[in-house]
Amino acid sequence: xxIQIKNLTKKFNNTLAxxxxxxxxxxxxxxxxxxxxxCGKTTSIGMMLGLxxxxxxxxxxxxxxxxxxxxDDILARINFASPYIELPKKLTVRxxxxxxxxxxGVKKLKDRIEEISxxxxxxxxxxxxTGELSSGQKNxxxxxxxxxxxxxxxxxxxxxxxLDPDIGDFVxxxxxxxxxxxxxxxxxxxxxxxxVERLCDSIIMMKNGKIIDRGTCExxxxxxxxxxxxxxxxxxxxxxxxxx
Amino acid sequence: MNFSKIYALGLRHIYxxxxxxxxxxxxxxxxxxxxFLWGFISKFFTLSSDYYSNTVGIILTAAIxxxxxxxxxxxxxxxxxxxxxxxxFTNLFIAPIKISEIITSLTLTAVLRALIGLVPAAIIxxxxxGVSVFKLGLPLLFLLLSLYxxxxxLGLLVTSGLLRFGPSFENIAWASLFFLAPLGCIYYPIExxxxxxxxxAKGLPLVHIFEEMRSIxxxxxxxxxxxxxxxxxxxxxxxxxxxxxxxxxxxxxxxxTLINMGE
Numbered sequence: 001x002x003i004q005i006k007n008l009t010k011k012f013n014n015t016l017a018x019x020x021x022x023x024x025x026x027x028x029x030x031x032x033x034x035x036x037x038x039c040g041k042t043t044s045i046g047m048m049l050g051l052x053x054x055x056x057x058x059x060x061x062x063x064x065x066x067x068x069x070x071x072d073d074i075l076a077r078i079n080f081a082s083p084y085i086e087l088p089k090k091l092t093v094r095x096x097x098x099x100x101x102x103x104x105g106v107k108k109l110k111d112r113i114e115e116i117s118x119x120x121x122x123x124x125x126x127x128x129x130t131g132e133l134s135s136g137q138k139n140x141x142x143x144x145x146x147x148x149x150x151x152x153x154x155x156x157x158x159x160x161x162x163l164d165p166d167i168g169d170f171v172x173x174x175x176x177x178x179x180x181x182x183x184x185x186x187x188x189x190x191x192x193x194x195x196v197e198r199l200c201d202s203i204i205m206m207k208n209g210k211i212i213d214r215g216t217c218e219x220x221x222x223x224x225x226x227x228x229x230x231x232x233x234x235x236x237x238x239x240x241x242x243x244x
Numbered sequence: 245m246n247f248s249k250i251y252a253l254g255l256r257h258i259y260x261x262x263x264x265x266x267x268x269x270x271x272x273x274x275x276x277x278x279x280f281l282w283g284f285i286s287k288f289f290t291l292s293s294d295y296y297s298n299t300v301g302i303i304l305t306a307a308i309x310x311x312x313x314x315x316x317x318x319x320x321x322x323x324x325x326x327x328x329x330x331x332x333f334t335n336l337f338i339a340p341i342k343i344s345e346i347i348t349s350l351t352l353t354a355v356l357r358a359l360i361g362l363v364p365a366a367i368i369x370x371x372x373x374g375v376s377v378f379k380l381g382l383p384l385l386f387l388l389l390s391l392y393x394x395x396x397x398l399g400l401l402v403t404s405g406l407l408r409f410g411p412s413f414e415n416i417a418w419a420s421l422f423f424l425a426p427l428g429c430i431y432y433p434i435e436x437x438x439x440x441x442x443x444x445a446k447g448l449p450l451v452h453i454f455e456e457m458r459s460i461x462x463x464x465x466x467x468x469x470x471x472x473x474x475x476x477x478x479x480x481x482x483x484x485x486x487x488x489x490x491x492x493x494x495x496x497x498x499x500x501t502l503i504n505m506g507e
Contacts, residue, residue: 046502075341080334088256090263090330091263095259099256131330
């Protein structure tokens with residue numbers, strides 16, 4: 001397995017944010033991380049990014065333990081996008097991509113910026129300050145930043161939250177296209193069940209810091225006797241008895 | 245350390261400054277106001293007192309040197325705060341950069357920001373008040389080095405506080421230098437302080453720097469031993485500042501504050 005999460009636990013004061021979770025992600029697979037707000041998705045992603053230190057457990061990427069690898073070696077192979085973090089607002093789109101391209105040590109940076117800008121259709125506002133852009137434009141710039149280093153692992157936290165259906169569809173379509181063309185393993189945290197069904201090979205359901213179910217979308221929907229993932233999510237989120 | 249990454253971190257702030265005329269004006273404005281204020285106050289003292297024949301020179305040179313310290317420290321803090329305000333903090337800390345590269349970049353960019361403000365102010369003081377900080381000669385370089393190291397140290401301590409306590413620590417960032425100013429003996433000799441405070445003040449590099457500055461301007465003598473002492477004290481504080489920054493970073497990872505640091 002390309003990513004192995006073993007017995008991962010994180011406690012903040014007296015709150016158990018992530019409670020002994022285990023999961024694997026195969027190379028070039030896309031896995032959805034689902035669950036109600038506060039279930040531990042962002043904390044899990046934070047630990048995978050090296051931003052949060054787990055209390056116990058291991059994160060193994062490409063057979064190497066995250067703790068034993070040097071921080072910048074592993075981070076050079078990962079990237080992350082979320083609407084809840086932003087790029088410097090006073091810098092233009094081009095300047096932001098240049099700065100982050102350099103930070104990621106991207107070779108032939110000019111060509112890479114050109115390529116990704118065309119793919120994500122951001123060239124028309126290339127010289128505008130990032131803070132002046134609409135949510136949809138900012139979202140595409142953020143996605144461009146997350147792909148600037150051609151990451152082997154892409155972590156996406158609600159990549160289409162607050163986007164209108166048209167732009168949301170563009171972003172989902174782009175992620176699909178990018179996956180088919182590039183070798184990338186994706187972990188997608190999302191509350192949009194249609195998005196998850198469209199993009200993910202399998203899903204992991206979390207609740208109260210624990211994994212309560214896992215499998216392909218079809219398997220999970222069938223197992224819980226519902227018609228779609230949305231209904232299944234509601235059933236699991238509202239159920240008192242957690243399934244494992 | 246990778247200098248290309250250090251350059252990239254600095255480039256983010258160079259773009260920030262160069263994209264905004266108000267920011268450039270802001271950098272120049274405050275040191276210039278400081279020079280005007282202290283220039284006129286000390287001119288008044290000269291006219292009203294025979295005691296100090298060189299009041300303008302001493303006070304204004306002290307103001308310029310103190311402002312250099314202030315600008316270095318505030319620049320360091322500001323660059324860190326800019327990342328919090330722009331909600332770019334997480335992006336920065338998931339990029340493959342070492343903590344030592346972040347510190348080096350902030351340290352180097354801080355001096356650039358400080359000089360943008362200070363050089364015009366120091367030049368204005370020459371025709372306006374007949375005071376040139378460059379009269380300090382070669383020792384000026386060493387005094388600036390010591391101030392620079394100490395300014396960066398204060399920046400490191402404040403940013404460590406920001407990492408530990410979050411953006412609520414921002415007010416301390418602004419207050420930190422004013423807290424040290426009375427003990428630093430910037431505008432007066434150390435003898436002015438009560439004995440108990442003199443002991444504390446001698447543990448700061450500022451006292452040695454500003455005593456030396458006064459000695460050069462009043463007596464024309466340079467005590468390089470005192471300058472070395474000030475640089476050595478600054479280096480000790482700097483190393484402590486770096487250690488505290490690393491500890492705060494590790495603490496922030498434990499508390500999970502790196503992922504949701506914002507306004």
